[in-house]
Structure formats: structure tokens, C-alpha cells
Amino acid sequence: xEKQKYALIVAGGSGKRMETDIPKQxxxxxxxxxxxxxxxxFYSTDPNIKFVIxxxxxxxxxxxxxxxxxxxxxxxxxxxxxxxxxxxxxNGLEYISENSLVAVHDGVRPLVSATTINNCYxxxxxxxxxxxxxxxxxxxxxxxxxESKAVDRSKYFMVQTPQIFTAEIILKAYEQAFSPxxxxxxxxxxxxxxxxxxxxxxxxxxxxTRPMDLKIAEALFEIDC
Amino acid sequence: xEKQKYALIVAGGSGKRMETDIPKQxxxxxxxxxxxxxxxxFYSTDPNIKFVIxxxxxxxxxxxxxxxxxxxxxxxxxxxxxxxxxxxxxNGLEYISENSLVAVHDGVRPLVSATTINNCYxxxxxxxxxxxxxxxxxxxxxxxxxESKAVDRSKYFMVQTPQIFTAEIILKAYEQAFSPxxxxxxxxxxxxxxxxxxxxxxxxxxxxTRPMDLKIAEALFEIDC
Numbered sequence: 315x316e317k318q319k320y321a322l323i324v325a326g327g328s329g330k331r332m333e334t335d336i337p338k339q340x341x342x343x344x345x346x347x348x349x350x351x352x353x354x355x356f357y358s359t360d361p362n363i364k365f366v367i368x369x370x371x372x373x374x375x376x377x378x379x380x381x382x383x384x385x386x387x388x389x390x391x392x393x394x395x396x397x398x399x400x401x402x403x404x405n406g407l408e409y410i411s412e413n414s415l416v417a418v419h420d421g422v423r424p425l426v427s428a429t430t431i432n433n434c435y436x437x438x439x440x441x442x443x444x445x446x447x448x449x450x451x452x453x454x455x456x457x458x459x460x461e462s463k464a465v466d467r468s469k470y471f472m473v474q475t476p477q478i479f480t481a482e483i484i485l486k487a488y489e490q491a492f493s494p495x496x497x498x499x500x501x502x503x504x505x506x507x508x509x510x511x512x513x514x515x516x517x518x519x520x521x522x523t524r525p526m527d528l529k530i531a532e533a534l535f536e537i538d539c
Numbered sequence: 540x541e542k543q544k545y546a547l548i549v550a551g552g553s554g555k556r557m558e559t560d561i562p563k564q565x566x567x568x569x570x571x572x573x574x575x576x577x578x579x580x581f582y583s584t585d586p587n588i589k590f591v592i593x594x595x596x597x598x599x600x601x602x603x604x605x606x607x608x609x610x611x612x613x614x615x616x617x618x619x620x621x622x623x624x625x626x627x628x629x630n631g632l633e634y635i636s637e638n639s640l641v642a643v644h645d646g647v648r649p650l651v652s653a654t655t656i657n658n659c660y661x662x663x664x665x666x667x668x669x670x671x672x673x674x675x676x677x678x679x680x681x682x683x684x685x686e687s688k689a690v691d692r693s694k695y696f697m698v699q700t701p702q703i704f705t706a707e708i709i710l711k712a713y714e715q716a717f718s719p720x721x722x723x724x725x726x727x728x729x730x731x732x733x734x735x736x737x738x739x740x741x742x743x744x745x746x747x748t749r750p751m752d753l754k755i756a757e758a759l760f761e762i763d764c
Contacts, residue, residue: 453698453723455672462737464726473678498678501689512687518751526743526759533758
């Protein structure tokens with residue numbers, strides 16, 4: 315029997331970096347709040363995916379208003395965000411059943427493609443973990459002790475989400491104590507010695523963090539839709 | 540007396556990666572070929588800058604046609620491109636006078652800001668070299684022997700252009716024999732033991748290489764202009 319697929323979508327933005335009062339996950343792009351695009355991307359890929367949306371508690375009411383405003387009908391559980399991304403994911407994991415596949419996705423990546431989503435679930439089912447990456451498009455330099463040097467960019471990859479794991483692996487990983495070195499779910503899972511398997515992401519799958527990213531996302535939706 | 544400023548703008552694209560017959564530097568964005576935007580960005584910052592544009596020889600005729608079509612009136616020398624970027628820059632350097640400042644800029648970065656250009660010239664005048672960089676916006680992984688691991692992204696920077704040097708430094712650097720390790724001008728200059736000085740670039744200063752970058756550039760010009 316096929317494993318149940320979950321999408322745990324984490325949105326903890328407060329809006330500060332966007333120079334706006336609206337948390338970035340709620341900003342409308344191409345007619346819909348960014349977070350709804352992210353949910354839709356998974357739902358369109360597979361309507362049997364179960365959704366857990368992690369949002370700061372004080373944003374739950376506003377989220378309900380947005381759902382009404384947009385007649386948003388995709389079923390989902392809303393979990394409470396934590397003080398760090400680690401704790402937000404941990405909270406969301408309480409709603410996950412065993413023997414499933416768990417995708418952890420940034421709520422501000424509305425442009426993830428069906429191909430990326432399918433490839434990530436498939437690789438995680440096969441190998442336990444998957445991580446979408448894209449090659450670096452620019453030269454890269456690393457700074458050590460105030461001096462910078464060029465690195466071989468062909469060895470470097472930019473990490474996207476969804477990061478997908480079997481429930482067994484991710485539930486165990488999130489029993490660990492928090493460390494500031496945990497920058498994403500892969501780093502949490504890796505800490506227990508699990509190998510992380512890379513898969514091609516889609517370049518459009520950008521993380522919306524700066525005001526210019528809103529314009530970029532708007533333009534990219536025009537190609538897609 | 541202030542040093543003469545040069546902008547050596549290199550465009551070697553053939554159009555292959557853009558899935559188009561037009562070399563990417565000639566594709567119109569916001570009403571003008573990308574390469575003309577790049578030249579304009581420097582000219583608007585300082586009309587006393589002298590321009591050397593490096594283009595594959597077989598594209599010179601088409602470039603002339605574009606100049607007529609757009610009534611493009613910014614004075615510039617056209618130099619022949621080489622088989623590698625290294626040789627293109629070397630060809631362009633033949634038109635540079637001593638005791639000047641030389642900016643080497645990608646012809647497919649039309650969105651470089653006046654602030655980036657000014658800061659780079661100023662830092663190169665002071666320290667001999669300058670390189671605009673932006674922080675990494677995504678988590679980064681490095682692959683070694685088929686295994687990937689997370690790196691501390693706060694230490695990594697994405698390299699843009701213009702890379703600016705005193706004529707003395709860059710002319711000497713380009714007397715070296717070509718090496719495939721020369722991925723940009725900084726790496727050529729660095730090979731002689733020169734320290735490279737970093738300066739903040741502007742995030743909009745993207746390199747247009749993929750079809751999606753055209754849409755992105757179009758959207759970013761809408762903000763700017």
C-alpha cells in the first residue's frame with residue numbers, strides 16, 4: 315500500500331524584512347496569498363496529500379479571514395509556530411501519522427513545480443530522504459578570517475524545499491535537542507548520521523524574502539499560469 | 540588628477556542556453572537590448588567613462604544594426620571576442636590606457652546600480668581591486684566524493700560584476716598564460732597574489748542566462764524605471 319503523504323508547510327514570517335505590515339506568507343501574488351499558492355502546488359500534484367500548516371498563533375485568526383476571503387477550500391490542520399523554525403516543524407510533526415512520507419516546505423516558496431514535488435516524494439520513499447537543489451548560477455567566494463577566496467562553484471548547490479523524509483527518520487531527528495546549527499530539516503536529519511539524497515529542484519522555486527522577490531514571483535507566475 | 544575610468548563590457552553569448560537564435564546580450568528587455576542597458580548603466584553613472592565592448596567578430600555587424608535601430612549614441616570601441624572569456628578580456632585590454640581604472644562587466648548584467656558602480660570604482664582606486672558580492676539567500680551544500688554536506692552560508696557570497704582594478708594590476712594579470720581555473724577576473728588577478736576587496740553589490744544585478752531571467756529582468760526594470 316502506498317504511504318500517506320504529508321506536506322508540513324511552515325510560515326513564520328513577521329513581515330519585517332519585506333518592509334510591510336503583512337507577514338510575507340500572506341502577501342498576495344498573482345491574486346492569491348503566497349502561502350495558498352504553496353498549498354495549491356502540492357494539492358494540484360496529488361489531492362491525497364494531507365496538510366499541516368504551521369503559523370504563529372497570533373496569525374491564525376487572520377489566516378481564517380483570508381480563507382473566507384478567497385474561498386480557499388483545501389483541507390488542512392493549523393499548528394502553532396515556535397520561537398525557531400526547529401520548534402515550528404516539531405509542533406507540526408505532532409499531527410503526522412507513522413509510516414508516512416513527510417514533506418517540509420517553506421510557506422514562502424509558492425513556485426515549486428509538480429515535478430520537483432513528485433521527484434522528492436519518490437526519492438524519499440526509496441532512500442528515506444530527499445532534498446531539491448539547483449546549481450549555483452554565480453561565481454562564489456568564501457570568507458575566512460577577513461580574506462575571501464574563490465571556490466569551485468560546480469561543487470556548490472543552493473538548497474530549496476520541500477525536504478522530504480520518511481516519518482520514521484524525521485520524527486526521530488526532531489527528538490534531538492535544538493542546536494543553532496540546524497539551518498534546515500536536512501541538517502537536523504543529518505545530525506543522526508542519515509545520508510541526504512539530492513534531487514534537481516526547479517529554478518523558479520525561489521524563496522520570497524526581499525521586496526524584489528515579490529516582483530520576480532509575479533513575473534514567474536505569468537509564465538506558469 | 541582623477542584617473543580615467545574604463546568600462547570593458549564583455550558579451551560572448553551565442554544564445555544556446557536561452558533557447559533562442561538571438562545571442563542573449565542582444566535580446567530586448569524593457570525596450571532595449573540587454574547590452575545597451577549595461578552600457579547605459581555606466582554612462583548614466585558617469586558620462587566620462589570610456590567604453591570598450593567585446594563581442595564575437597561575427598556579431599559586430601548585427602550590433603551596428605542594433606545601434607542604428609535604437610539610435611544608440613553612447614561612444615564605444617568594439618573589440619573582438621576570444622574563444623574563452625579570458626581571451627575576450629585580454630583583447631579588450633589592448634584599448635586601455637595606463638594609469639586608469641578598468642571595470643570588467645558582464646554584458647548580460649543590465650541591472651547594475653549606480654551605487655554599485657560608484658562603490659566599486661572608489662574601492663578599486665583606494666585598494667587596487669574591488670568585487671561586488673551579495674550574501675547567499677539560500678542554504679548551501681557542497682558535494683565531495685558524491686556526498687553532500689551543509690556549509691555555513693554566512694561565510695559565502697555570490698560574485699557579481701563590475702570587477703574593477705587599476706590598469707597596472709589587471710594588465711599585468713592578463714599577461715599570465717590562460718588557466719581553466721580562471722572563472723572571473725578576480726581569479727586572474729588573485730593568481731598574482733593580489734588581495735581582492737569585496738563591496739556590497741545590488742541584489743537586482745542578476746546575470747541573464749536562463750529564459751526565466753528575462754522575465755525577472757523585465758519585472759525588475761519595472762521597479763527601477
